Amino acid sequence: MDVVRASRLLSVLLLLQNRGRMTAKELADELDVSVRTIYRDVEALSAAGVPVYADRGRTGAYRLLGGYRTRLTGLSEEEAQALALAGLPSAASELGLGTVLAAAQLKLHAALPAELRRRANELAERFHVDVPGWHRGIDHAPVLAEVADAVWHARRVRVRYRRWDGSAIDRDLDPLGLVLKAGVWYLAARCDGSVRTYRVSRVDSLTDLGDTFERPPGFALAEYWRSWSEGFERRLYPDTALVRLSPLGRDLVPVFLGSVGARALRDTGTRADSDGWSTVELPVESGAPALGQLLRFGAELEVLSPPELRRRVSEAVARLRGLYS
Incomplete structure (x- = not known):
């Protein structure tokens, strides 16, 4: 028996052990093989003494009899490494470890007692990690x-x-x-x-x-x-601007400037004047990008200094007023 088929037979066994009851179609989809291949694999398991029972009829499926469990759950070196990416399936796939990770998780689940296995499944149903931002997916990196x-x-x-x-x-x-x-x-x-x-x-x-x-x-x-x-x-935001922020403007700083802006707010504290506005020194980009960076805040931010940046923001607002008046 070749290594690939041996691995697949173990996967069939572990799937039935973990999930209790699966159709040939479900097994084939899970393992990315044909239904005919599953039929042959189940016959091979039965011939090896594994008590696989087939429910007949349109809703028929395979299951293991008598609470049969295997302890053949040892992880390969690659599978153990892939478990480090268990919460990042898309990253594992990018690294060429998607199939290996699935096999490692299957073996790990099979080794768990029934109650812990149930809790692990519930956790997977309630929490999911999605790494890429909304406006871009994972970088395409062919190598x-x-x-x-x-x-x-x-x-x-x-x-x-x-x-x-x-x-x-x-x-x-x-x-x-x-x-x-x-x-x-x-x-x-x-x-x-x-x-x-x-x-x-x-x-x-x-x-x-x-x-x-x-x-x-x-x-x-x-x-x-x-x-x-x-x-x-620091290289991305080499300059600073002293600004006044409304309460909404403060809330927008981490949204527009990320961790750099959030750190600036923490360093400044939360002191506010009688109008609820607070003065903050924000990191900004150099030259023209700084203008766009600050205009995003609209009327929730006032630039106090440097004077040249305040003048440029004022001129940009005047041009906008001319467009919309």
């Missing part, structure tokens, strides 16, 4: 699975990378870790002795250089990402 493999096996690679201006450059990288941020995959990799961050969707091609590397001593991906993110935010 993501190859990058993930290089990360896992510490393989040095050469990539053709598209920079923000569209130009391409070749880089030899030691891939250290992958981060999924708001639907976008980022690679932390060592290049020329320093660790840098690359957007995986901008990697046009990847070549394994046939060599392994030693990870930097003490490198922690989560800590690196936290530090890099804070630096990225």
Whole structure:
């Protein structure tokens, strides 16, 4: 018996054990095979002594007799790794681990006592993680699975990378870790002795250089990402503006400026004047983008300084008034 069929027979057995009763069509859909294949698999299980019983008729289905349970639930190495992405099925699929994750979860459920298995199913029915934002899905990154493999096996690679201006450059990288941020995959990799961050969707091609590397001593991906993110935010919002915010304007700051705006509010506190407005120093982008950033607040924000930014906002509002008067 080949390995693929053996794995599928175990999956059929575990599905019946976990769910109690399933039709041949349901099993076929779950395992992405034909109904005829399920018939053959069930016959093979019966021949091996597994007590599979078939209810006849239009509503017939398969089930295990007498509370039969198997303990053949050991996880493979890949399945154990995939469980780290158990709450992120779309991410697992992007990394090429979707089928492996499903098999690992099936084995894990089969190993649970009945009551814990019921509670786990109830939890899955009530909570779901959806990573991408509303206005964009997960970045399309054709070489993501190859990058993930290089990360896992510490393989040095050469990539053709598209920079923000569209130009391409070749880089030899030691891939250290992958981060999924708001639907976008980022690679932390060592290049020329320093660790840098690359957007995986901008990697046009990847070549394994046939060599392994030693990870930097003490490198922690989560800590690196936290530090890099804070630096990225500072570069994204290099300037500040002193503004007055209405109560609604304060509520809009985290919506429009994310964690950077929320941090500014925390640093400022919640003191308000007699009109309920509060003065806050907000991080803003450089040049023209800052104007659009602040105009989003409408009448819920007043720019106090710098004077040049206040003047530009005032002029923009005057132009708008002219358009709508």
